Amino acid sequence: MRADVVVIGAGAMGSATAWWLARRGHDVVLVERFEAGHDRGSSHGVARIFRHAYEDAHYVRMAKEALPLWRELEDDAGQVLLELTGCVDHGPAPVVERIAAALIGESMAREVLDAEAATRRWPGMRFDEAVLFHPEGGRCLADATVLALQGRAGAHGAVVRFGAGPASLEVNAAGDGVRVRAGDEEWDARVAVVTAGAWVRQVLGAVAPVPTTVTLEQVQHFTPIDPALEWPSFLHHRADAPVVYGLRSPGEGVKVDEHHAGPVVDPETDAREPDPVRRRAVADYVRAWFPGLDPTPVHTSTCLYTTTPTEDFVIDRVGPVVIGSPCSGHGFKFTPLVGRMLADLADGTETMPDPRFALRV
Ligand SMILES: Cc1cc2nc3c(=O)[nH]c(=O)nc-3n(C[C@H](O)[C@H](O)[C@H](O)COP(=O)(O)OP(=O)(O)OC[C@H]3O[C@@H](n4cnc5c(N)ncnc54)[C@H](O)[C@@H]3O)c2cc1C
Numbered sequence: 001m002r003a004d005v006v007v008i009g010a011g012a013m014g015s016a017t018a019w020w021l022a023r024r025g026h027d028v029v030l031v032e033r034f035e036a037g038h039d040r041g042s043s044h045g046v047a048r049i050f051r052h053a054y055e056d057a058h059y060v061r062m063a064k065e066a067l068p069l070w071r072e073l074e075d076d077a078g079q080v081l082l083e084l085t086g087c088v089d090h091g092p093a094p095v096v097e098r099i100a101a102a103l104i105g106e107s108m109a110r111e112v113l114d115a116e117a118a119t120r121r122w123p124g125m126r127f128d129e130a131v132l133f134h135p136e137g138g139r140c141l142a143d144a145t146v147l148a149l150q151g152r153a154g155a156h157g158a159v160v161r162f163g164a165g166p167a168s169l170e171v172n173a174a175g176d177g178v179r180v181r182a183g184d185e186e187w188d189a190r191v192a193v194v195t196a197g198a199w200v201r202q203v204l205g206a207v208a209p210v211p212t213t214v215t216l217e218q219v220q221h222f223t224p225i226d227p228a229l230e231w232p233s234f235l236h237h238r239a240d241a242p243v244v245y246g247l248r249s250p251g252e253g254v255k256v257d258e259h260h261a262g263p264v265v266d267p268e269t270d271a272r273e274p275d276p277v278r279r280r281a282v283a284d285y286v287r288a289w290f291p292g293l294d295p296t297p298v299h300t301s302t303c304l305y306t307t308t309p310t311e312d313f314v315i316d317r318v319g320p321v322v323i324g325s326p327c328s329g330h331g332f333k334f335t336p337l338v339g340r341m342l343a344d345l346a347d348g349t350e351t352m353p354d355p356r357f358a359l360r361v
Contacts, residue, residue: 003029003159005346006180007193008167008203010036010160011043012142012332013324014195015149016339017346019073022156026347029159029189031182036150036162040272041197042304043146045219047249048332049233051087051137052108055098058356060106062334067136069336077148080141085248087137088125090118091237096130103134110134124229124254124292137233139247140332149339161185169194169203171320178320191346195324198267198304208318208359210325212306215262217329218274220282221253221299222290229292236289244285252299256286259329260305267304274300305329313338315357317345323359 005021007014010032018030034040050070052063070082089099096112103110111134115127154160167182169192178192196203198214224231231254233247246256261278279297287295306327308314313326315338324342326334341357344350353359 001185001187003027003187003189005029005191005193006031006178006187006189007195008169008180009194009196009199010150010162011041011195011197012146012149012335013326013338013342014193015146015153016335017193017195017324017342018153018158018160019149019156020339020343021346022153022158024343024347025157028153029161029187030150030153031161031164031167031180033164033166033182034162037143037147039301042306042327043142043332045142045301045303046252047139047247047255048142049087049137049245049247050082050084050140050333051134051233052106053087053089053099053103053132053134053137053235055095055102057102057105060102060108062337064106064108066334066337069340070140073145073148073336076152079144079148081145081148082138082140084136084138086133086135086232088118088122088131088133088232088234089237090127090131090234091129092239093130095237096132100132108134109136122230122232124224124226124231124290125234126289126291133232139233139249140335142332145335166199167203169205169207169321171207175319191320191322193322193324193342193346195342197327198306200306200323200325202268204321204323207321208323210314210323210359211309212325214265214267215260215305215307216265216270216272217257217262217303217305218278219255219257219301219303220279220297221249221255222286222293222295223253223298225292225294254290254293256282256290258282260307262305265304272302274302313357314359315341315345316353316359318359322346
């Protein structure tokens with residue numbers, strides 16, 4: 001069969017790319033190895049943090065560019081997918097000041113509070129150092145977003161294949177096209193977009209080396225003692241320990257996790273079992289820092305980070321192959337923007353990648 005573009009991997013990024021390409025009238029096929037809604041990759045779960053608050057102005061600007069695209073997706077899907085509940089960063093003053101400076105540089109609304117004022121405002125949480133609040137932070141509804149993107153891509157004409165088994169990619173002899181095989185199906189196309197998450201290196205093979213490390217991250221939820229308490233999304237920057245982040249996740253409680261704290265795993269073979277030792281460690285943290293939560297974890301699951309050495313994304317094109325590896329544990333908030341960046345490279349709307357995300361070989 002022929003297509004203009006075959007997208008390999010229907011997580012957040014592949015589904016967003018197919019949505020953009022289908023809306024532009026391209027003949028696009030989205031191929032996913034597992035069933036719809038599976039929990040083997042990086043995009044499953046109820047909620048993800050949306051924030052502008054980065055020390056790095058490049059990501060502040062990307063969040064600013066992504067926000068209206070979230071609204072565009074919501075309009076097309078007819079549902080709310082991003083809720084601005086506010087986001088709090090707290091921790092050592094130098095860290096918080098650097099984030100504040102990046103927000104100021106991009107004229108983003110923000111508020112600096114001392115620990116006492118913050119504790120009064122969010123009595124479910126405890127603070128002991130500098131606190132920065134920005135109202136244009138909040139939560140993306142992850143599962144709902146992926147489902148909406150897949151549904152809308154299909155509605156705009158994309159062919160969406162779930163449970164296809166692992167797709168393989170071959171660049172043709174002339175180097176101006178690809179053949180993608182999955183199960184007993186085969187597509188010849190001008191371009192392939194590889195958004196295979198933790199499997200990106202396996203799918204790309206010799207096409208391009210992408211330096212990624214895959215880790216198994218763990219997600220816990222805790223029950224608010226008083227359901228009426230207000231919960232912004234939050235990041236606790238700690239001097240000698242991983243950042244702790246979380247948010248109110250509708251129907252699950254308050255999510256509390258450690259960032260980049262998981263073991264390196266092989267996505268193809270290793271088990272996805274939560275680690276009881278880490279669960280206890282997070283429960284101890286909650287006991288110390290969240291007076292408003294019952295420190296008994298109520299819901300634990302796992303998820304994969306695919307991290308580059310710089311924690312930057314890889315968004316680039318090599319011949320007829322577009323590469324999207326936008327994770328490093330912080331990609332979801334940019335989903336509709338990254339989808340557009342990948343679609344632009346696939347259909348030639350853009351011929352040069354953002355230099356920041358170009359493949360470094
Ligand atoms: C615990 C956790 C918390 C996070 N929290 C946040 C947050 O608060 N804010 C934020 O912005 N980001 C967050 N992230 C990061 C964000 O979720 C990821 O960056 C994003 O989901 C990556 O999407 P993806 O499409 O690249 O990967 P995936 O969703 O993994 O998609 C890749 C898809 O490719 C498929 N695939 C692989 N190989 C093949 C093949 N050969 N053939 C066909 N299909 C294939 C896989 O099955 C998978 O469905 C978090 C991630 C985790 C794990």
